[in-house]
Amino acid sequence: MILQAMEYTFIILILMLQLFWEEKIREGKLHLLKYKIKNLRDEIQIWWEKCFLSEDEKQEFDDYKSTDYTNQLYVSHVEELGRLKRKFYRNESLYLLIEKQQDTWKRVVNMDKQLYNPERLFQNRGAQLLQEERERRAAQKDLPQLEELIKKETELYEREHGRPFLLYGQSFSDMILYQKEQHKENQKSLKITKKKCENSAAPSTAPKTITSVSKLKRKLVSNIQSPASAQDKQARVASCEKHASHPVEASRPKRGLKVRQKLIERTVSVPAAQP
Structure with a gap:
């Protein structure tokens, strides 16, 4: 009984592996078929342009947008490509x-x-x-x-x-x-x-009076003085008037004058030498 159960299990595993590989082979064939049909469609587009076909004429090939990737779809693409090549080479x-x-x-x-x-x-x-x-x-x-x-x-x-x-x-x-x-x-x-x-890059043609007015405004603004600067100016003017009314004395100190007077008096008071 145990051996018979093991045989059944082994047979089931073999069948499962067989089904698995058959599915993989089917997927591989489908992937290869999609790849071939895609290449045919790219080539058909090139020949459509060579033959100067309109959009309506392109739409006549219904299988171009089909997603049912079968051998029949592949054959229809091969036939369409052959038709386009014959059309081109005849003319x-x-x-x-x-x-x-x-x-x-x-x-x-x-x-x-x-x-x-x-x-x-x-x-x-x-x-x-x-x-x-x-x-x-x-x-x-x-x-x-x-x-x-x-x-x-x-x-x-x-x-x-x-x-x-x-x-x-x-x-x-x-x-x-x-x-x-x-x-x-x-x-x-x-x-x-x-x-x-x-027109947008052309220089502005504004009248010259605007420029003159703008220059005048800048000049008036530059002449406007702050209160502090006005007070400083008034102080400088008052100082100048004071110096003008009272002349400045000699620049040498009075101490130097007294020393010089003493030297003169000393030389005068010294008696002359007797013979």
């Missing part, structure tokens, strides 16, 4: 042209923004402003050429496929028109901000 040359145009447009916007930077003139090291102006002119020259070339390519695509070529849910012409309108609005706001800064 790779056109997408690359649009990407170049967008990079050039961003450079133009940033350089136009720098024109309203008040610290720009203090950062001119090594003819930096001259170099920026050259780059700005070159970008403004290349931009219309790229736009015209892309318009021709998109028209060719629409004739061949019978559907519009959309970027962020709109045609290329509408997209660049919207971007330029936004840029104009931003420039207006930058001009207003710059003008306000210049």
Whole structure:
């Protein structure tokens, strides 16, 4: 009986260990699956931007926000990524042209923004402003050429496929028109901000009479004397008047005069020597 009970206990322990390790293996697989799906989602975001998809087009992939991490969810992400890559490579040359145009447009916007930077003139090291102006002119020259070339390519695509070529849910012409309108609005706001800064930094144009009045006030305040200083001044004036009415006597003491008179009398009273 004891041996049989020990056997049952041993079997139960083995089953518990088996269940424990099966759960650990299941958790490990789930963690690995989450990691793979997360990497796929990061890559899908990159290709969404490469294909210039709008938010509505992104929302069509419902599994992107799903938290039910299964093999089926993994497969759906793999299929979505493959679809995006096929879409891009079928029109790779056109997408690359649009990407170049967008990079050039961003450079133009940033350089136009720098024109309203008040610290720009203090950062001119090594003819930096001259170099920026050259780059700005070159970008403004290349931009219309790229736009015209892309318009021709998109028209060719629409004739061949019978559907519009959309970027962020709109045609290329509408997209660049919207971007330029936004840029104009931003420039207006930058001009207003710059003008306000210049007005606040400008010197005050107050009338000169205010300065004269302020100087006069300071002068009057400096001339005001305290009662103690007025009494000291009156005492000094009285002392000067007293000395003027009673002339000062000789500076030598009277004792010195008496000694000198005695010496004179002594020399006079001494009789002359007999022959």
